[in-house]
Amino acid sequence: MGGNVNRFFRDAIASGVLLSAISAVQATPIYMTANFSGGILTTDGLANSLGLQQTSTCSGCAAGSVSGNVLFDQTLIPGSGTGTVNIALAAVTGASNSTIFDIDFGSRPLGFEFGDGDVLGGPSIQFNNGVFNGFFFVKDFVVDGKTYEINMQGANWTMNWLKSNSSSQLVASGYLNVGNQGLTSQTYFDPSLPATELPNNTVPEPTVLALVMVGMLGIFMTRRHKQTYATA
The missing domain is CATH 4.10.860 (DNA Excision Repair, Uvrb; Chain A)
Structure with a gap:
């Protein structure tokens, strides 16, 4: 007994x-860095002055490029069947603002990063049923005395000139490459250790x-x- x-x-x-x-x-964060890219579909008005051209007419050149990098906690990625989920990016010890989130548009380039002022929403990384689906990010910025707004909603983004409180004009619009291959060069992030890139963009599940x-x-x-x- x-x-x-x-x-x-x-x-x-x-x-x-x-x-x-x-x-x-499950509670321990697993931080990953990754690159992402996209393109410019339409341009109008002030696009040239901002160094932006359509990717289709400027393929491979800086003016038609969209690229960036992100640092995120892999354990927060939702599973399949969860729909569209935005996960707010956050400060991480040992990581600079440009490491956490940085995106550049065109040849000027127009650059935005984590910690910028005048941010109206985000930055958040977005997943659709557990698969990378872009970002949520809204920010006002000023170039040559004119106020613009960059608005990223998942895989799509627009850039508008805010002519007044009630009037705006489209400057450019475009896309981000999303899906299972949307995040490239995925690497474990630990400021005390050398970077280790994952083979074939695979990320181990926390489970x-x-x-x-x-x-x-x-x-x-x-x-x-x-x-x-x-x-x-």
Whole structure:
């Protein structure tokens, strides 16, 4: 009777350790850096003065380019069936603002990064059913005395000249490359360690790490049971 009770308490303690280990793994951020790109579909009015041209007529040149990089917590990526979810980007110890979020448009270039002023929304990274779907980012900026607004909604973005409080004019619009291949050169971020790029843009699921710990604890518990029964 006493041996069975002791085994019960040992199993209960082991289960508690197991649950604590899984919770710790799930709560620990896994920071990743990645690059992204896009293009310019339409231009009008003041686009040339901002160094912007349509990608279709300026393929491979700076004026038709859209590119950037982002740092995000991989453990916050929602699963399939969750629809569209925006995850706010946040400061990370050891990471500069330009590492957390940076995007450039055209040949000037027009650059925006995490921590900029006059941000009306975001920056947030967006996922659709767990797959990269662009960003949510709205910001006013001034160039040559004129006020503009960049508005990113998922995979699409527009740039408008704010002529007055009630009037605006489209300057350019475009897209970001999204989907499973939308984030390229994915790399684990740890300021104390050299960067390690993942093969084929694959990111390990947080549950995989938890399952590794489950397996290790399972082996330990099995061995303890065998030893207990052998000596009983």
